[in-house]
Structure formats: C-alpha cells, structure tokens
Amino acid sequence: VDAAGGAAALQEWLGIKVLVPQRGLKKQMVGMACQNGRVALDEKFRLIERDEERTSGAASSLGQSLGLESLSRIEAFDNSNIQGTNPVSAMVVFIDGKPARKEYRKYKVRSVQGPDDYETMREVIRRRYERVLKENLPQPDLIVVDGGKGQISSAIDILQNELGLYIPVCGLVKDDKHRTAQLLVGDSAEPVQLARDSQEFYLLQRIQDEVHRFAITFHREQRGKSMVTSKLDSIPGIGDKRRKLLLKHFGSLKKIKEASIEDFRPLSIGDKLAAQILNALKDEEPSL
CATH class of the missing domain: 4.10.280 (MYOD Basic-Helix-Loop-Helix Domain, subunit B)
Incomplete structure (x- = not known):
C-alpha cells in the first residue's frame, strides 16, 4: 500500500x-x-x-x-488448608517452561478431613491421573509436588502401585522465609544441586509461586463461600432454599448487607425476617 x-x-x-x-x-x-x-x-x-x-x-x-531424556510438560501440585478448613488442591501446567493456563485444574478435597498433606496428595494425584488414563490425556514428563519426602512418596505410591504409571516425581522444599530452597527427586528424595542464580532454579521458583498462588486463590474462594453459607444458615427462618434465593437475587453477601428492608419484599421475605437478616450480617467481614 x-x-x-x-x-x-x-x-x-x-x-x-x-x-x-x-x-x-x-x-x-x-x-x-x-x-x-x-x-x-x-x-x-x-x-x-x-x-x-x-x-x-x-x-x-x-x-x-534430573537425568531425563526430554522435559517439555511439567504438572505441579500444591495443597491449601489454611486454618484447617475447606481443604483444596491445585495443579498448574508448564509446557517448554511457559504456563499453559487453560490446562490448570482445581480440586476440592473429598476424602480428607483436616490438614493432612500426605492423604490430600494421594487423593488429588489419584483423581488427576485416573482421568489422564481414562481420557487418554497427555502425560507429563515430570510431576512437581510442594514438599519433601512424604509428599513425593505419597504421589509415587499412587502412580506406580495403583495406576501403573512411572512418571518422575520431584518435590520443592521451602526455607524458613517461605522461598524455594531445594529440589528433591524420587522416593529417596535425593537433592539435586542447582545454582540459585541459574535459569533452571528460576523456572522452579516460577512454578512453585504460580501453583501456590493458584491454590491460595481457590482456597479463599471456597472459604468465602463456606462462611457465607454458614452465616446465612445460622439465621432462624433461612433454610437452603431461601439462602440460594438470597444469593441468586443479590449476588453476594456484601450486597445483602447493603440492602434495605424493602429490597427483601420481592423475595416474599417479611420485614421482620429481613431485619433479622441484616442484624445478623452487620458484623460480617466486609471483604466477603
């Protein structure tokens, strides 16, 4: 032109x-x-x-x-159960060193009560790789778990003894300042020496930071929803049906708190019950 x-x-x-x-x-x-x-x-x-x-x-x-012939696809896991509530886990995927965000996955932990990282790891590894086998999904060249020997052994036990998969597993251990400190490989948790200023170490830091961020974000979402449900359920006259109706109509706990008594009338909630709802929620955390 x-x-x-x-x-x-x-x-x-x-x-x-x-x-x-x-x-x-x-x-x-x-x-x-x-x-x-x-x-x-x-x-x-x-x-x-x-x-x-x-x-x-x-x-x-x-x-x-790590002694691998090729390393393209990495799948990394992290558990989050802050204050022992709403245990969740998250998986991120890196392909050729870059995050593949469309392949990230979130897991609500089903079978584990309380903070038990080993059992949580076993459940999530089982669920992920049962699906990989069932749906013929790409298998990773390396699995990264957040933690040391216990988490590594838990993952390897499920992979090899239950699923017949022999995928290398490594663990990332943090120091007392919560920074990536050491890479451990295999059931024996052998340390792999990497220079802290190397591109390989920087890649591991990115992976660990990314999966931790993803897990924490998911945990906060679930904890927030749980707190909303608990707070509404504690109000006499609010059952499961009305709780769902309130959240659907207003969109969030914050919006319910900001409502006036008149705003509840389209939901067939009388002024007395509306006042009870507003009084019960007035001390709730504003961030929710």
Missing part, C-alpha cells in the same frame, strides 16, 4: 483528517519516526525471542539435571 492509500485507510479508520508530508523537514521527521519504530519493534521481537530461548532452554537444562 502506498503512502496515499495508507493515509486514506487510516483516515477512514480514525475518523479524522490525515496528512502525508511529501517533501521537506516534515517528510524527514516522518521518515525518522518510521525508522525509529522499526528499530524499536525489531528490538522487542529480539528480546521476546531471547526470552523464549532462555525459557525453553531452562526446561531442557532442568531435564538434563
């Missing part, structure tokens, strides 16, 4: 008059701006390409450090 054609298209798109200098200083300035733009764009693509090489190179180097 020539300059005139480009100007016409730009003018139509922007809805304003566009002028293209044909000679003199203004033409030189436009030419300089175009050249600067090309240089900046080339540099941006060069940096992106370099980062891509470093990221995929870090995954490949990590695989070599």
